[in-house]
Amino acid sequence: MKLKKILMTGSFLVAASASTAFAADCSIESGRLSIVGNEFPAIQTVARNAQECEGLTEAKANLTADHQKINLAGMQGNPAEYTTAIVANSSIVALINEDVIRPLDDLVAAYGQDIPRNQLITINGEIMAVAFMANAQHLVYRKDILEQIGVEPPKTYEEMLAAAEKIRAEGILEHPLGGPYMAGWNLAQEFINMYIGHGGEFYEPGTATVSINNEAGVATLEMLKALSEYMNPDFLTHDSNGTSAEWEAGNVALMNMWGSRTGVLMDAEGSTPEVYENTMVGAPMTVGGNDTPASTLWWDGWTVAKNISDEDAEATFKAMKHGISPAILNDETMGQAVWMIEGYQPAAVNEGVFSAISMQTTPYPMLPHHGLLHTALGDNIADFLQGKESAEQTLSDIEAAYTTAAREKGFIN
């Protein structure tokens, strides 16, 4: 995994330096472009293409998995270090809370009339970001193993548990399930998926007062625990990368995984043909007899910093618009994501995310205080999964931790 990342960064640098030869005309006269964002193939493609624009006085990108820890600080100065941040529907909230990104209505009116309406993210009527790809967690399964036990790909988590039991009973795999259950952000995300699947509401309507200590909350925790009993006992230390490695090693038959990471599982690298040829994606699963999938929908998009000159903002807008234009799609980039770009043709690997959209999966909540709940969830759920305390105790710990933090941040009294 690591080596691959290094190689990818290397080829990215080579491509970036070579790209000056193919500089694109984005009708920019002058101005600065400085990108901060997450690091995966689709975002690297967008950043590389944006940097190709002619006329930029400065063009650079800082793509890292730790982007959330640096983007806010890098945009609070005046002028801001980063002229654009590539964010998702969860991470844009922190930037809006601190008022460091600018409304894009003027720029869209002047230079972005051709951007499809559904790519524009509006908050309170103002355009705050331009989305370019969709993402969701959904089922990934091993076709050969399911055929061996004679079971259809599961549509619900209950069916997933039954399949797991069968795989274990037949002695095929000891730990047939997988999932990014690492204590912290990942585990909290699994709770949010499952709680939405159980039809739970996170807050008392119209307030920031948390309310998860209820039947849906208990059912959610119990389902997570039931699933974890079929996982590698180290599951609390496995993030998406760790889970992908387990998958590629052939140790897992069923898991709930990010759409943006399935391409890596289905390519010929890092695994044996037995595994990657039999890796299939399915729709997100439901739970407890509900219709809402136990998953969340995500978009990735770009923003423009507030604390920069209008000239830089214009240049950044035009360059980023070029970075997500239909021109960037080719054989290599087509399968990197579920692009919202015109001319995109879905591949088999993207079916999971499309099913998530067509099943009307709930988008991840965009609330100013939700990040605090996410942190509180991540800090406390592991206690229950390890059998240290009851579900009610864990839920009340989460509520208490969130309430304390939300009071400190001024969201509740």
Added chain:
Amino acid sequence: MKHSAFFWFTLPSAIAMLLFIFFPIVSVVVQSLYVAHEQVIVEVENCGPFGCTTATAIDQEATAALREEQPLGRFAGLEIYTDRNHLAVDEFGQLWAQSTGVGDFIGRLMNLPFYKAIGFTLTYTFIVTPLTIILGFIIAVAVNSAARALRGPMIFFSLLPMIVTPLVGSLILFWMVDARGILGTALRALADDPSLSVKADTGLMWIMLMVYGVWHSAPFAFIVYYAGLQTVNTDTLEAARIDGASRWQQIRHVVIPHLLPLTTFIALIQLMDNFRVFEPIVSFNASAHATSLSWAIYNDLGGETQQLSSAAATSVLTILGVAILLSPVLIRTWRDYGKTA
């Protein structure tokens, strides 16, 4: 020394200490006494590729006005220190009243984030520090009695754990104890228990973190002791040998007393370092089993919504913890040396 010469001599370091140590600490203390403004929330409609939803957002104009008025936020006094995520004064009292015994009380207390963190931090500090000192001393004596030609390579290898970057060092161990790693598999075979996993068991995880801590800091104790061993008075040792002292008696009655001041020094540094244990928890992904005060600060700052005041309060509590921890050693040092000066 003349007063003016002393003044000019110490001025640069005094300025540096003020700028880089004193003022930052003052700013952290001030930060910990303030909380964010009451958020002005407005209902908004968010639209995107997946349709429109009604949500809430922060009213930026109103917030800007509040910030203009009170740039630091609302004054909260010690409220953050006493809240549930820190000293949890109210919860502490309730638990005390509800518990059936001391064991039960401690068990329930460990459910509160601050006490959970301090529980591990103190256990780590008080187990790793003495073991580091003992192991460092043993290595130093062993290297010192080796043949001269061997000492160079032995010193180099003994120092390796300290030379390796902490994150890299702990990642290597992390992979080795993985259920499918070389140490993990060996442990399973030894214990004859196929379900044994170091990363899944809180007790084993604590042991692994402490083993890593000793492995990583023993070279520091070793190199200090090794330097000290070069200054042991050979006349005294020879006299002891003539008096018929065994090797152990020489170490017990000549070497150890000679190295005692160094032990104080190593203990001071190690207590401070171990109380701030952080890297192994992050690189072992151990936060489900063990948290420390430094990890709590990192966790407050690393979330999508940064909790600056909470992190500041934990930082101040860490500084107080280090001060309390070091006070016995400092008082002792002052008694031994301060009086004669």
